[in-house]
Structures are given as structure tokens and as C-alpha cells.
Amino acid sequence: xxxxxxxxxxxxxxxxxxxxxxxxxxxxxxxxxxxxxxxxxxxxxxxxxxxxxxxxxxxxxxxxxxxxxxxxxxxxxxxxxxxxxxxxxxxxxxxxxxxxxxxxxxxxxxxxxxxxxxxxxxxxxxxxxxxxxxxxxxxxxxxxxxxxxxxxxxxxxxxxxxxxxxxxxxxxxxxxxxxxxxxxxxxxxxxxxxxxxxxxxxxxxxxxxxxxxxxxxxxxxxxxxxxxxxxxxxxxxxxxxxxxxxxxxxxxxxxxxxxxxxxxxxxxxxxxxxxxxxxxxxxxxxxxxxxxxxxxxxxxxxxxxxxxxxxxxxxxxxxxxxxxxxxxxxxxxxxxxxxxxxxxxxxxxxxxxxxxxxxxxxxxxxxxxxxxxxxxxxxxxxxxxxxxxxxxxxxxxxxxxxxxxxxxxxxxxxxxxxxxxxx
Amino acid sequence: xxxxxxxxxxxxxxxxxxxxxxxxxxxxxxxxxxxxxxxxxxxxxxxxxxxxxxxxxxxxxxxxxxxxxxxxxxxxxxxxxxxxxxxxxxxxxxxxxxxxxxxxxxxxxxxxxxxxxxxxxxxxxxxxxxxxxxxxxxxxxxxxxxxxxxxxxxxxxxxxxxxxxxxxxxxxxxxxxxxxxxxxxxxxxxxxxxxxxxxxxxxxxxxxxxxxxxxxxxxxxxxxxxxxxxxxxxxxxxxxxxxxxxxxxxxxxxxxxxxxxxxxxxxxxxxxxxxxxxxxxxxxxxxxxxxxxxxxxxxxxxxxxxxxxxxxxxxxxxxxxxxxxxxxxxxxxxxxxxxxxxxxxxxxxxxxxxxxxxxxxxxxxxxxxxxxxxxxxxxxxxxxxxxxxxxxxxxxxxxxxxxxxxxxxxxxxxxxxxxxxxxxx
Numbered sequence: 001x002x003x004x005x006x007x008x009x010x011x012x013x014x015x016x017x018x019x020x021x022x023x024x025x026x027x028x029x030x031x032x033x034x035x036x037x038x039x040x041x042x043x044x045x046x047x048x049x050x051x052x053x054x055x056x057x058x059x060x061x062x063x064x065x066x067x068x069x070x071x072x073x074x075x076x077x078x079x080x081x082x083x084x085x086x087x088x089x090x091x092x093x094x095x096x097x098x099x100x101x102x103x104x105x106x107x108x109x110x111x112x113x114x115x116x117x118x119x120x121x122x123x124x125x126x127x128x129x130x131x132x133x134x135x136x137x138x139x140x141x142x143x144x145x146x147x148x149x150x151x152x153x154x155x156x157x158x159x160x161x162x163x164x165x166x167x168x169x170x171x172x173x174x175x176x177x178x179x180x181x182x183x184x185x186x187x188x189x190x191x192x193x194x195x196x197x198x199x200x201x202x203x204x205x206x207x208x209x210x211x212x213x214x215x216x217x218x219x220x221x222x223x224x225x226x227x228x229x230x231x232x233x234x235x236x237x238x239x240x241x242x243x244x245x246x247x248x249x250x251x252x253x254x255x256x257x258x259x260x261x262x263x264x265x266x267x268x269x270x271x272x273x274x275x276x277x278x279x280x281x282x283x284x285x286x287x288x289x290x291x292x293x294x295x296x297x298x299x300x301x302x303x304x305x306x307x308x309x310x311x312x313x314x315x316x317x318x319x320x321x322x323x324x325x326x327x328x329x330x331x332x333x334x335x336x337x338x339x340x341x342x343x344x345x346x347x348x349x350x351x352x353x354x355x356x357x358x359x360x361x362x363x364x365x366x367x368x369x370x371x372x373x374x375x376x377x378x379x380x381x382x383x384x385x386x387x388x389x390x391x392x393x394x395x396x397x398x399x400x401x402x403x404x405x406x407x408x409x410x411x412x413x414x415x416x417x418x419x420x421x422x423x
Numbered sequence: 424x425x426x427x428x429x430x431x432x433x434x435x436x437x438x439x440x441x442x443x444x445x446x447x448x449x450x451x452x453x454x455x456x457x458x459x460x461x462x463x464x465x466x467x468x469x470x471x472x473x474x475x476x477x478x479x480x481x482x483x484x485x486x487x488x489x490x491x492x493x494x495x496x497x498x499x500x501x502x503x504x505x506x507x508x509x510x511x512x513x514x515x516x517x518x519x520x521x522x523x524x525x526x527x528x529x530x531x532x533x534x535x536x537x538x539x540x541x542x543x544x545x546x547x548x549x550x551x552x553x554x555x556x557x558x559x560x561x562x563x564x565x566x567x568x569x570x571x572x573x574x575x576x577x578x579x580x581x582x583x584x585x586x587x588x589x590x591x592x593x594x595x596x597x598x599x600x601x602x603x604x605x606x607x608x609x610x611x612x613x614x615x616x617x618x619x620x621x622x623x624x625x626x627x628x629x630x631x632x633x634x635x636x637x638x639x640x641x642x643x644x645x646x647x648x649x650x651x652x653x654x655x656x657x658x659x660x661x662x663x664x665x666x667x668x669x670x671x672x673x674x675x676x677x678x679x680x681x682x683x684x685x686x687x688x689x690x691x692x693x694x695x696x697x698x699x700x701x702x703x704x705x706x707x708x709x710x711x712x713x714x715x716x717x718x719x720x721x722x723x724x725x726x727x728x729x730x731x732x733x734x735x736x737x738x739x740x741x742x743x744x745x746x747x748x749x750x751x752x753x754x755x756x757x758x759x760x761x762x763x764x765x766x767x768x769x770x771x772x773x774x775x776x777x778x779x780x781x782x783x784x785x786x787x788x789x790x791x792x793x794x795x796x797x798x799x800x801x802x803x804x805x806x807x808x809x810x811x812x813x814x815x816x817x818x819x820x821x822x823x824x825x826x827x828x829x830x831x832x833x834x835x836x837x838x839x840x841x842x843x844x845x846x847x848x
């Protein structure tokens with residue numbers, strides 16, 4: 001009897017998996033055909049898309065790659081269709097590969113089409129992609145630290161906004177960017193501490209606690225911005241971090257510009273990504289964190305201090321998000337503007353989910369979202385047919401699709417959102 | 424677990440039946456919200472005082488002139504709150520005088536000008552009533568609708584479209600049509616999250632957040648240069664709607680009070696009736712209390728999720744339609760100061776009860792309207808209201824803090840509602 005139930009369940013999941021494979025494969029093929037029609041067949045054969053790899057001031061000038069737009073997109077679209085057929089017939093189990101290939105091909109087709117008759121500095125685009133992905137990455141790491149221990153964090157936005165504000169003011173007052181950074185990070189820790197006390201000590205619904213923090217951060221920064229910064233403009237000028245080229249590595253063409261000629265915060269963020277991954281999967285603390293996030297009672301029975309793990313993780317999470325917020329001010333513009341995070345905290349949340357609560361996966365998602373972000377800026381200059389607002393929707397739409405389990409499947413920590421009561 | 428505790432402790436079983444009227448229960452229900460509001464006011468007062476340039480200038484000389492500093496602080500806060508109250512409830516001396524002038528000379532200009540402020544509080548309260556109800560309905564069905572702001576935008580867009588595209592209809596057709604368009608747009612937008620929860624088990628919180636941002640960007644696109652709903656004016660806004668779709672004003676200019684307020688009161692009674700007097704309402708509340716129990720009682724839980732979400736979104740859409748048809752008559756991207764987000768505070772403050780939400784909405788409307796006056800008279804930025812609201816939610820969500828601050832006893836039974844159940848479930 002139990003065996004029968006088990007087989008029928010197995011059948012059901014197998015059926016569903018197969019159906020999903022057909023749907024996804026079919027959609028890829030259809031999208032590929034559409035891409036072929038719009039971006040290859042419809043394009044005059046003599047149009048060229050030029051990709052540049054060096055900026056005007058670079059020491060080493062790389063040759064400009066001139067591609068015939070139509071022919072290139074023919075090849076790319078056929079590759080996409082072929083990939084869809086392969087998924088239909090054989091099925092790909094690794095959803096990261098599936099996603100990566102589809103996203104890459106589609107973006108390449110779209111980009112080649114958008115710059116027909118013009119040229120684009122691809123290195124510059126990649127560099128701005130990385131820079132724009134850093135706040136998403138840091139926010140996502142914050143979400144991961146928090147949620148892996150079982151506490152939902154929708155307050156990333158509020159933490160970032162607060163840190164952006166604090167770091168600018170402290171930077172302007174002290175004139176030292178590192179002190180400003182530390183102050184920003186501490187403000188994030190403080191706010192996260194409030195979230196921790198509310199959700200762990202008082203067992204407040206974690207989404208309400210997060211919402212409170214977001215409303216509070218928006219209100220307070222708007223309030224102080226109007227009260228202090230608009231009348232004292234000198235307070236709203238922290239200066240920005242200078243680029244730190246890494247010796248030798250920064251001189252590599254293309255790769256050096258993208259990766260090794262950035263401000264220190266970019267390196268710090270990338271190191272933190274490895275650190276969080278190491279912490280979660282290779283240390284005793286990480287094992288305990290994951291245990292507490294999945295089954296706190298079992299962890300407690302084995303002598304793990306659930307409250308301590310959660311407190312520390314939430315506060316560390318606040319510091320990571322704050323770093324992302326400080327990056328927006330100290331790392332790029334050096335001044336605070338009303339509501340300057342502009343939903344980045346929620347895109348970070350999306351990147352976390354997209355990356356399945358996993359540091360490297362979230363970095364991939366952050367890069368994708370960062371690419372979308374810098375692409376829409378570039379396309380505004382190129383006057384593309386597709387409005388920038390529609391491109392900017394991509395992260396949010398993609399997250400909903402992933403969550404619905406249409407492509408791939410993500411799984412949040414099991415004990416998330418449930419306050420732990422010690423028996 | 425809870426049953427075991429109840430039998431072990433006979434005192435618990437003497438708790439009054441949930442539906443019988445009891446003055447103590449009513450007092451208990453009001454104590455925490457009232458103290459939360461009071462505490463939020465006090466703390467915001469500190470924020471106003473300690474961020475004031477005059478106070479900050481005196482701060483270094485605290486030891487030389489402590490009294491002067493304290494009086495400056497007190498003066499700053501009292502000036503601000505006095506302006507807030509006057510903005511919220513009007514200048515009654517001026518109203519009486521205007522009344523006298525009107526009675527003796529028949530000239531109502533002065534009276535109307537004096538009446539503008541108090542009625543403006545009701546105008547501000549109207550969208551709060553709808554959005555507060557929207558969140559409350561969600562809570563009752565065990566759903567956390569953070570997407571009210573996006574649904575409000577959807578409603579405004581739809582009613583604007585109906586408002587400026589259809590010409591020549593009589594008002595008794597055009598106005599209802601525009602309102603229904605708003606309701607439907609909000610319901611559909613929220614319904615997406617409901618359907619995804621019902622069919623794919625995706626938590627509505629994350630989806631409504633995502634839907635919010637999609638809707639904001641969509642609005643930006645509609646109103647952008649060359650966008651499909653951009654009017655002829657140089658600014659990013661839609662064309663003006665035809666007067667046949669206006670929600671009529673109750674009093675002449677400059678009082679902007681319109682019939683949307685009474686419609687909102689109607690919505691309060693409708694939601695009360697629906698939730699407590701109909702089978703659908705019973706199903707929504709049962710699912711909200713426990714989806715598992717509801718499932719075993721034979722309720723189609725998925726259907727209820729979609730229904731509750733649609734209802735919540737419809738109310739949110741109505742809020743958008745109300746603002747558009749009653750006040751601006753055209754849509755701009757920044758037409759809402761965050762009514763949908765403040766609504767969470769309203770629903771918590773009103774304990775998800777329609778009449779509680781109404782009371783909370785009247786309070787918030789008065790605060791929001793008064794704060795505008797405070798900004799112009801006392802140069803205290805209006806955003807202090809958001810700080811206050813955040814504090815109010817915080818205290819209501821964590822009543823232990825308030826009980827500890829005011830040395831109150833714990834309540835007999837532990838009545839804490841669970842609003843959300845994690846991302847996955």
C-alpha cells in the first residue's frame with residue numbers, strides 16, 4: 001500500500017518533470033524562431049554590428065570586431081533553436097546551465113541587433129555590468145546569511161538606504177572614506193540588530209519587522225535629507241574611493257580593465273562572496289547555520305544555540321547589506337539622493353532567490369541583473385526600439401518565473417519565517 | 424501543547440467566550456494601539472527636537488545653558504505638533520467666524536477656506552480606508568499583500584484609461600465604468616500572486632513585491648516620452664479624464680472633499696458583511712486561521728487564496744481609481760505618497776477589523792494632512808510621518824515592548840496572529 005503511494009507519487013513527479021521539459025523546450029524553440037525572424041531575417045544583409053574592446057585612452061588598442069548583423073544572428077538563433085530541441089529530446093537536468101545558455105544566446109542576439117549600424121565598447125559594458133552587480137551581490141549575500149539561519153530579510157533595501165545615508169554624512173564630516181565605510185556598516189548592523197530583536201526575541205512576524213525597517217529607513221533618510229542635507233550641501237559630499245589597479249594584472253587587455261582596475265570595495269565584495277560560501281559550507285558555524293535554518297528543533301536538541309546563531313547571522317547580514325548601500329554612495333557618486341537605492345534591495349532579494357540561496361548562484365544572478373541595468377543605459381544612447389523600462393522589469397519577471405518553477409526549481413530554507421520557541 | 428497548558432492551569436479556561444461583549448476586552452484591545460501611538464509621538468518628538476538646527480547649535484553649550492536647550496527643544500516639538508494638529512483638524516475659530524459671515528452676509532468664501540483643512544484630512548483618509556481594507560482582507564485570509572501600492576497604480580491606470588478614452592457617456596455610466604475598471608485592474612494584478620500561490624505554492628509576499636516594481640516600471644513606460652498613455656502636456660502624465668468620470672465634489676472649491684469618502688465607508692460595511700455574514704467570508708477566515716484545517720473541512724483552499732487576493736487587489740485598485748477620479752483627474756507617476764505601504768500599518772492598527780481600519784485610516788489621514796501643514800509652518804519635513812508610522816507598527820507588532828515600557832500585565836491568553844508562513848509554503 002505504501003509502496004503504491006510512493007510509486008504513484010514518483011510517477012506524478014516524473015510526469016510533471018517531463019511535461020515541464022516539453023513546455024520549456026517548446027518555449028525555447030518558439031523564442032528562437034521569433035529571434036530568427038525579428039533579429040536575423042528582417043535585418044538587411046549588409047548591416048554591420050561593431051564590437052570594440054578598448055576605450056579611447058587605453059594603451060593597447062585591440063582591433064574592432066565587425067560582424068554582419070544578419071548572419072551573426074542567424075547562427076545564434078539557430079544555436080538557440082538547436083539547444084531547445086536538445087532540451088526537448090534529451091532534457092538538461094542542470095538548470096544553471098540551461099539558464100546560462102539561454103540568457104547568453106538571447107542577450108547576444110539582442111545586443112548584436114541593437115547595435116547594428118553602430119559600435120559598442122564591450123569591455124566598457126562588462127566593466128559597468130560588474131560594478132552595477134556589486135550592490136546586488138552584497139544585498140544577496142546579506143539575504144543568504146540571514147535566511148539560511150531561518151530569518152526572512154526583506155529589509156535589505158532599508159539597510160542599504162540607511163548605510164548609504166550614514167556613510168555620506170560621516171564621510172563629509174571626517175573626510176575619511178574608510179571611517180565613513182565603517183560607520184555605514186555599523187549603521188547596518190544596528191538596524192539588523194533591531195530586526196533580530198524583533199524577530200527572535202519578540203517573535204514578531206519577520207515580514208512585518210522587515211517592512212517596519214523599510215518604512216522607517218525611507219522616512220528617516222528622507223526626513224534628515226530635507227532637514228540637513230538640502231540646506232547644508234557641504235554635508236552631502238563624501239568623495240568617492242579611487243580605483244586600485246592591481247599591479248601587472250590590471251595591464252591585461254579587456255580582463256584587466258574589467259576585473260583588476262576597480263575600487264577596493266569591488267574586490268572586498270568578491271572576496272566576501274568566497275568567504276560567505278566558505279563559511280556556509282566548510283565551517284562548523286555554517287553547518288550550524290544551515291541546520292538552524294532547516295530544522296531548529298533538531299539543532300537545538302544537539303546542543304546548538306539557535307538564538308545565538310540567528311542573532312549573529314542577522315547582524316552580519318545587516319553589515320553586508322550596509323556595505324552594498326555604502327557602495328552606492330562612497331563607491332560611485334559620493335552624495336546621497338532621496339530614495340537612491342531605488343529598489344536595489346529588492347533586486348538583491350530576487351538575486352538571492354534566483355541563485356537558490358547560494359553565494360555563487362546569486363552572483364550569477366547579480367551579474368545578469370547588472371548587465372540588464374547597464375544595457376538599458378547603453379541602449380538609451382543607441383535609441384533602441386525596446387524601452388528601457390521594459391528591460392528593467394527583467395529581474396522581477398525572471399524571479400517570478402523561477403519561483404513558479406517553470407524553469408528550474410528553487411527551495412528556500414525550511415524553517416524560514418517561523419520564530420523559534422524554546423521548549 | 425496549548426491544550427495541555429489550559430487543563431493544567433484552570434485560570435485560562437475562565438477566559439470569556441470570543442463573541443460575548445466585554446468592556447475589559449474592549450479596553451484591552453484599545454490599550455496597546457493607543458499607547459503605541461502615544462509612544463510613537465513621543466519618540467518622533469525626540470527625533471524632531473534632536474535634528475533641529477537650533478537645538479543642534481545649542482547642544483555644545485549644554486552645560487552652560489541646560490535650561491535654554493531644554494526649552495528650545497520643547498518649543499521646537501510643540502510648535503511642530505501644534506501645526507500638525509491645526510492642519511489636521513482645522514482652525515475652529517476661523518470656521519466659526521466664517522460661519523458667522525456666511526449667516527449674516529451669505530458669503531461662504533471665508534467659511535469654505537476655513538473648512539478646507541479638516542475636510543482635507545478626510546480626503547487623505549479615503550485612500551487609506553481602501554488600502555487598509557485591502558491589507559486587512561489579505562490578513563484575514565492568511566495572505567500578506569505587500570503589493571497594494573502596485574495594485575493601486577494598476578487601478579489608477581485602468582480608470583484613467585476609461586476616463587479619457589470614452590467620450591459622451593452620461594456620468595451614471597462613465598463613473599461606474601471607470602471605478603469598475605480600477606477594481607478589475609487591481610484584482611487582476613493581485614490575482615496573479617493569488618493564482619501562483621494556489622497553483623504553484625509560491626509565497627505571495629515575494630511575488631507581490633516583484634509585481635509592485637513591474638507595475639512602477641510599467642507606469643513609467645506608459646507616461647514616458649512617446650509612451651502609450653502620455654498626454655500632450657510637456658510633463659509625464661496622462662491626458663485629463665472627461666468630467667463625466669469625475670467623482671463629484673460634495674462642497675464647492677476650495678474644499679476638495681468628494682463622494683469617494685462615502686464610497687469608502689460603504690466599502691467598510693461591504694467588507695464587514697462579506698467576511699462575517701457570508702459563506703465566502705467564512706471560508707476566507709477559516710483558510711486564514713488554518714489552511715490545513717480548512718482543507719480537511721472541504722474548503723477549496725486554492726480558490727479561496729485567489730478570491731481573497733483578488734478582493735484585496737480590487738480594494739487597492741479602488742483606492743487608485745478614487746485618487747484619480749476624485750482629485751487629480753489625470754495620472755502622474757508620483758500620485759501616491761505610499762498609501763499602499765502605509766496600509767500595512769493601518770491593518771495592524773485596526774487589528775484587521777473593517778471598523779478598526781476605518782478608525783486607523785481617519786487617524787492616518789489627519790496625520791498625513793496635518794504633516795503637510797507642519798512642513799510649511801514649522802519646517803519639519805513631512806516624512807516624519809513615515810517614521811511615526813514605522814514606530815506605530817513596530818510597537819503594535821511587538822506589544823511586549825509597550826507592556827514593558829508602561830509596566831502593563833500580560834494578557835490572559837496569547838493571541839498572536841500569524842501573518843506569513845515563509846517563502847516556500
